[in-house]
Amino acid sequence: MSDKEATSSGEAPQARADTISDIQELIRRKEELEAQIKAYYDVLEGQKGVGMDEPLVDCEGYPRADVDLYQVRTARHNIICLQNDHKAVMKQVEEALHQLHAHDKEKQARDMAEAQREAMSHKLGHPESHNPPEAFARVNSVSPGSPASTAGLQVGDEILEFGSVNAQNFQSLHHISSVVQHSEMKPLAVTVLRQGQRHQLRLVPKRWTGKGLLGCNIVLLQR
Template structure:
């Protein structure tokens, strides 16, 4: 019998193209956005494994070679494979960022070159963060209802809000809202940044960034207390 708890994809070079194409051709801003997206998704996937009480190395078979019946073996294997994919992509992104930083600091003026080496990382992070453009992203879901006293209401979500980003989830990767559920499950009691577009007048919409904290103890069903439908 195959080793059922072994990852389904090998470690090593990135096993699939990055969503934004070759990382070497991305700008600083695009690299930073991609890096943060990968970090958020890896954190959420780690939360999925934690919810099952396993990690990347936990055996999924019994001593006599049968799949364990106390855990969802299929979901754990899928989650582990996804983590390996993302870690390979993350390594590529960080290598590319490092290359860009070396090129940047090699070209700055003498006054910048004379600054202490220990401050290079901080200056680089400011450069990356400040250069991210404020673009209006296309929404992929709509808030249909919000329960009173729920985490969704506390965060400021309202019926009719159109969701542009839910943590690392966006129109390109939401997978019929399955990734939203995954993000919520992996970030219980943690803050998720939710970007929404809200109609404030008949011809005008307002772009908002809300901090949503999924939790079970709010007194109602689910972790959010709202109903979201795909657009």
């Protein structure tokens, strides 16, 4: 691997980690805005149930005496401003999620290219000298007709790579769940070890007649 390739591969995981951190901060800001909006709606509710559109004058055109007009106008103004901020944050969340998906797609492309190079090297009789990837999880059930079954996953398969997840960066089963949720209707490259043989599978998480997006159960590998 060249210095340029080493730098690039090192930058990609960091960029992905930064994107995840940005998404978490944006979600925190979104929840904060939603709480503020609700608080101002509660203020309006406390003013004789006044909402955003009810008139603040009586039938004769005089300011209503039964509500605090200043408080209502202030609450309405703040709600409008906060809703605009909320829309802007949601747009940023959407853009960050697209960026995260792009990072995962690039990682999958690199994984596929590496697998093809390795396969070609073995075919030519010059296997590359490196440590084989380690399994970190195992498939212990597969529902018939599920996306997992369609992809060819079988009970007992030991997972070497699941999209961007491998033994080096695997932290918990929630890590796999996160990849699945962000890859609905998008192909994931999955490498499994089955009876001592490696198999490359193409798994597309999607809605089906059963539960979840995969239709299989994955557990930690117990050695």
